[in-house]
Amino acid sequence: MPDTEKVTERIKKLRELIEYHSNAYYNLDSPEIEDDEYDALMRELRELEQKYPELRDSNSPTVRVGGAASAKFASVVHEVAMQSLRDVFEMEEVEQFCADFPGAEFVVEKKIDGLSVSLEYTDGVLTRGSTRGDGRVGEDITENLMTISSIPHRIKTEADFLEVRGEVYMPRKTFAVLNQSQEENGLKTFKNPRNAAAGSLRQKDASITAARGLDIFVFNVQQVSGIAFESHSQSLAYLRECGFPVSPEFTVASGYEEVAAAIEKIGTQRGVLAYDIDGAVIKVDNLKLRQSAGVTSKFPKWAVAFKYPPEQKETVLRDIEVTVGRTGVLTPTGVFDPVLLAGTSVSRASLHNQDYITQKDIRIGDTVVLRKAGEIIPEVVSVAAHGQGEPYLLPEVCPSCGEKVFHLEDEAALRCLNPDCPAQLLRNMIHFASRDAMDIEGMGPAVIEQLISNEKIKSPADIYGLAEADISSLERMGKKSAQNLIAAIERSKENDLYRLIYALGIRHIGESASRLLADRFGGMEALMNASSEEFASIEGFGEIMAESVRDYFSTEHAKELVQRLAGCGVNMTNLGGNGGNPASSGSLEGLTFVITGTLEGMTRDEAKALIIANGGKATGSVSKKTSYLLAGENPGSKLTKAEELGVKVLSLDELREMIGG
Numbered sequence: 237m238p239d240t241e242k243v244t245e246r247i248k249k250l251r252e253l254i255e256y257h258s259n260a261y262y263n264l265d266s267p268e269i270e271d272d273e274y275d276a277l278m279r280e281l282r283e284l285e286q287k288y289p290e291l292r293d294s295n296s297p298t299v300r301v302g303g304a305a306s307a308k309f310a311s312v313v314h315e316v317a318m319q320s321l322r323d324v325f326e327m328e329e330v331e332q333f334c335a336d337f338p339g340a341e342f343v344v345e346k347k348i349d350g351l352s353v354s355l356e357y358t359d360g361v362l363t364r365g366s367t368r369g370d371g372r373v374g375e376d377i378t379e380n381l382m383t384i385s386s387i388p389h390r391i392k393t394e395a396d397f398l399e400v401r402g403e404v405y406m407p408r409k410t411f412a413v414l415n416q417s418q419e420e421n422g423l424k425t426f427k428n429p430r431n432a433a434a435g436s437l438r439q440k441d442a443s444i445t446a447a448r449g450l451d452i453f454v455f456n457v458q459q460v461s462g463i464a465f466e467s468h469s470q471s472l473a474y475l476r477e478c479g480f481p482v483s484p485e486f487t488v489a490s491g492y493e494e495v496a497a498a499i500e501k502i503g504t505q506r507g508v509l510a511y512d513i514d515g516a517v518i519k520v521d522n523l524k525l526r527q528s529a530g531v532t533s534k535f536p537k538w539a540v541a542f543k544y545p546p547e548q549k550e551t552v553l554r555d556i557e558v559t560v561g562r563t564g565v566l567t568p569t570g571v572f573d574p575v576l577l578a579g580t581s582v583s584r585a586s587l588h589n590q591d592y593i594t595q596k597d598i599r600i601g602d603t604v605v606l607r608k609a610g611e612i613i614p615e616v617v618s619v620a621a622h623g624q625g626e627p628y629l630l631p632e633v634c635p636s637c638g639e640k641v642f643h644l645e646d647e648a649a650l651r652c653l654n655p656d657c658p659a660q661l662l663r664n665m666i667h668f669a670s671r672d673a674m675d676i677e678g679m680g681p682a683v684i685e686q687l688i689s690n691e692k693i694k695s696p697a698d699i700y701g702l703a704e705a706d707i708s709s710l711e712r713m714g715k716k717s718a719q720n721l722i723a724a725i726e727r728s729k730e731n732d733l734y735r736l737i738y739a740l741g742i743r744h745i746g747e748s749a750s751r752l753l754a755d756r757f758g759g760m761e762a763l764m765n766a767s768s769e770e771f772a773s774i775e776g777f778g779e780i781m782a783e784s785v786r787d788y789f790s791t792e793h794a795k796e797l798v799q800r801l802a803g804c805g806v807n808m809t810n811l812g813g814n815g816g817n818p819a820s821s822g823s824l825e826g827l828t829f830v831i832t833g834t835l836e837g838m839t840r841d842e843a844k845a846l847i848i849a850n851g852g853k854a855t856g857s858v859s860k861k862t863s864y865l866l867a868g869e870n871p872g873s874k875l876t877k878a879e880e881l882g883v884k885v886l887s888l889d890e891l892r893e894m895i896g897g
Contacts, residue, residue, distance in 0.1 A: 243284060247291055250281040254297045275323060275543060298534070309375035309438070310857060312366035316458045318352060318401060319371055320534060321517060321541040327496060330518060333540050334492040337529075340520055341490050343468050344498035345483040346505075347515035347541050348453050349430045350405030351437050353381060355454070357398045362389045363873045367438070371534075378873055379857065380437055383446035391478040396462040400475060402454035405511050406433040410449040428613070429512045441748070451511070454480040467521045488521060503544050507577070507608070515543045548607045550620050551575040553600055556587065556628060560636045562663030563743050564652040568593065568630060570604075570616065577608055585614035589648040590630050599625035636660070655793040662688055664741050668696045672747055673739035674728045678721040686710045696739070697797055699725060700804035733760065733810040736801070740794070744784045752777065753785070755848070760798060760808035764789045823895050824852030828861055832875060833868035835888050843888070850895045858883060866891055 254277050282298050285291060324330055334342065352368040365381035366374040381387055384404065391398075406414070411429040418425045426432035436448035457471045465471040469488050476482045487498040495518055502516045520526050520538040529538040555571040568587040575582055585606065587593050596616060598604065601623025604616050634641050634652035636659035641650045652660065665684045669676040676699070687693045692706045702725065707718035738750035745753070756774050757763040771782035788794050802808050829847050831854060843866060844854040858865060858877040865871075865878040865885045878885055886894075 240288070243288055244291060247281065247284050247288075250277055250284070251293075251296060253277055254281065275325070278323075279325070309367075309377060310859075312354075312364065312369075312374045312376050314354065314366070314369075314372055314374060314458075316399065317371050317531075318354060318368040318374070318458070319531065319536055321347075321539055322535040323515070323543050324540050325543050325545070327499075327542075330495060330499065330540065330542055331492045333518065334495055337520055337525065337538075340522060340525060341467075341488055342495050343472075343486055343519045343521050344489055344495055344502070345455060345486040345517045345519070346502055346509075346513045347517045348403040348405050348455075348483075349428075349512040349514040350403040350452075351430070351434045353377070353402055353404055353437075353452070354458060355381065355387065355400050355402065357391060357393070357395070357400075359396060360391050360393050362387070363876070375438070376857065377437060379442045380439060380445040383442055384450050384452055386451050386481050388479045391480075393478055394463050395460050398460050399458040400454050400480065401456040401458050402452045402480075404433055404437055404450055404452045405429060406436065406448065406450055407510050408512065409510070414448065430514075444748070452481060453483055455483040455517075465523060467523060468519055468526075469521050471523075499542055506544065506547075515541045517541050546607050547577060548605050548617060549575045549577055550603055550605055551582075552623070553598065553602050553604050553616075556593075556600060558631060558635050560634060560652055560657060560659035562660055562667060562741060564634075564654070564657065564660050566630055566634070566641060566650040566652065570598070572604070572606070575606060577606060577614065582606060582608070582614045585616060587616065590643075590650065591648045593628055593630075597622075597627065599623065599628050601625040634659075655791070656694070658688075661694065665693065665696060665699075667741050668739045669699070670739075672735075674731055674735055676721075676728050677724040678717065679724065683707075683710065683713065683721070695797060695800070697800035697804060700729070700801070700806065729805045730807055733808065736760070736806060736808070737763070740788070740797070742785055742788045744781045749777070749781060754810040758810045760802070764795070764798065824850040826851070827863040828853045828855055829864050829866055830855055830858050830862050830874060830878070830883075831866045833871035835866070835868035843891075846891075846895070864891075 254274070257274055257277070278298065281296070285296065285298060324333070334340075354364075354366045354368070354374065355362060356364040362378075362382070364376065365378045365387075366376050368374050381404075382389060406429040408429060411426070411432050414432055415425045426435065432448070433450055436445050436450055439445050454475055455472075456468075457465065457475070463474075465474065469486070472482045472486060487494075487501075489495045489498050499516045499518070502513070506513060518540050520529065526536070526538040529536075531537060551572045551574075553570050553572055557569045557571060559567050559569065561567060568589070570585050570587050572583050572585070587598060592598075597619055598616060599619075599622060602619050602625065603621040603623070605618045605620050606614055607617050608614055630641075630650050632641060633639060634654065634657055637652065637654050637657040639652060639654040639657065641652050643650055654660075662681075662685060665688065666681050668674055669679040669684065679699070684693075687702075687706070687710070690710070692702065693699055702722070704715070704718045704722055707713050707721050708715050713721075732754065734747070734750040734754035737745070737753050738747050752774050753763055753771075756770075757766060766786075768779075768782045768786040771777055771785050772779055774782075798808075824847055829852055831843050835843055847854045847866075855862070858874050858881065860881055862878070862881070862883045865874060865883050866888065867875055867878075867885050868888065875885065877883075
């Protein structure tokens with residue numbers, strides 16, 4: 237085959253691969269390869285297109301910003317394009333960039349690894365927030381952005397209009413807690429903090445975003461009227477005075493030597509920062525010089541992003557420990573000789589499952605190559621050299637209970653199916669009593685562990701048979717603590733049905749899915765007797781979720797547990813999420829509401845529950861289909877949108893009148 241044909245085929249293949257992985261990264265928030273692997277594909281494509289200009293295409297991913305606006309949200313057209321940056325991987329490229337601007341000063345900033353957003357302020361009030369999307373069209377996520385505590389809703393400024401750009405991110409500690417919770421609840425874990433931040437920010441339910449602990453750094457003025465700046469560093473200082481959290485510890489550097497020193501300093505901090513970065517950004521400081529430099533269709537010519545190579549080190553695998561999770565999954569963890577990696581000592585890393593171990597041929601005693609995926613999660617890249625160990629196989633029996641383990645058809649993991657497995661029992665009990673489940677205050681992991689070890693409880697139903705003496709005899713649990721815990725256990729009997737469904741710990745079923753099940757079936761009996769087809773017909777449910785619910789309630793263990801809980805007086809009926817008051821007039825049937833502002837004497841969640849309990853529907857954004865806007869104090873941009881569309885605005889008192897007081 238002629239060279240040109242080979243190159244044409246390779247370019248086509250690269251474009252397909254990059255499109256696929258761009259969609260997974262930007263739109264599905266579920267990346268399948270590491271950033272450096274993606275960068276390598278993009279770099280190869282760019283080099284081929286430069287070498288063979290006749291094969292260039294205006295739709296190539298090298299000339300387009302990643303991502304697209306989702307149909308879930310209203311579109312926002314960016315008056316000033318939110319471009320991406322040209323990546324460079326060698327310091328020689330940085331030196332050449334600096335040489336293109338002789339005598340100029342540069343601002344060097346950390347490249348925060350998150351989701352790029354725009355914030356618009358009119359007369360100092362936040363009126364709209366949006367994602368970057370494809371750079372020209374993004375998504376209106378104003379309500380979600382307003383849940384991030386570090387984003388000011390109002391600023392003191394002389395500007396009539398101010399649009400700033402920032403990066404929403406998830407702190408590393410928050411990410412670790414979230415992934416632990418996802419894993420314990422049998423839900424899909426996030427690959428890295430950026431992935432988690434993007435998924436959290438693009439939720440239709442803003443309360444989910446609010447619970448995820450997101451943060452932001454603002455790094456640019458997109459457009460402004462009423463004031464003017466001469467330099468980028470001056471604008472950052474002004475934004476800080478306005479109350480924005482701006483690019484942390486940015487440096488103003490004169491010439492390449494100072495720029496290189498700033499890049500090196502950021503590189504040494506990568507492993508110890510509270511947030512992820514995926515490089516360093518070098519920008520021309522003078523705004524007039526930027527304007528004269530101009531932009532391409534995808535990148536500004538006055539800035540580049542330096543990408544650090546992922547740090548990799550060799551160490552020896554000394555052991556493989558196997559633990560059993562709440563859903564019975566056996567998880568192998570490698571134990572290594574400690575090695576310093578990205579600023580921290582690493583001695584353990586998940587080996588995921590048997591397929592992962594077999595594919596990489598990992599054996600005890602091997603010298604392996606480690607890195608931190610996304611600069612935070614240790615992982616084995618490859619085996620550098622085999623030791624004396626034999627090919628490793630996970631045990632055929634559960635290390636906790638000794639029962640045979642199974643490899644289910646739809647998953648790579650081995651799973652213990654014994655409902656009485658001690659390891660699963662502890663984690664199941666902790667989940668059952670947790671805040672988002674049955675919310676039994678005072679029944680934390682330490683108390684549960686003691687109750688199990690003292691054989692006071694072997695099932696969640698046993699919790700409701702505990703006596704004061706059972707608890708007061710535990711370490712650090714006196715009479716008063718025991719009385720408080722008994723009272724909390726009694727209160728939990730009155731919880732809404734969705735809490736109980738979530739507390740049961742059904743695989744793939746989180747809190748939101750539990751609410752959908754409670755709303756759809758109304759009671760536990762109808763839920764337990766429903767078919768997979770009925771579950772699958774629920775909007776937001778997939779086949780895997782439907783089968784998981786059906787499989788769970790088909791077991792004798794589940795039937796017995798529910799029967800025992802009901803016998804203990806635990807509520808089995810959907811109360812509509814309205815604080816335990818099932819009364820409903822049905823007067824809001826067919827009406828759609830949007831809630832905004834601060835309501836007097838009621839939270840937004842309570843108001844939403846009240847609307848749903850009386851037959852209405854509560855959504856997050858105002859549209860032509862909105863029947864009413866329920867507005868409290870400081871209503872923000874939703875009130876303006878409602879007035880523009882002619883949507884009637886209600887007070888809380890007027891809503892109460894509609895449902896009969």
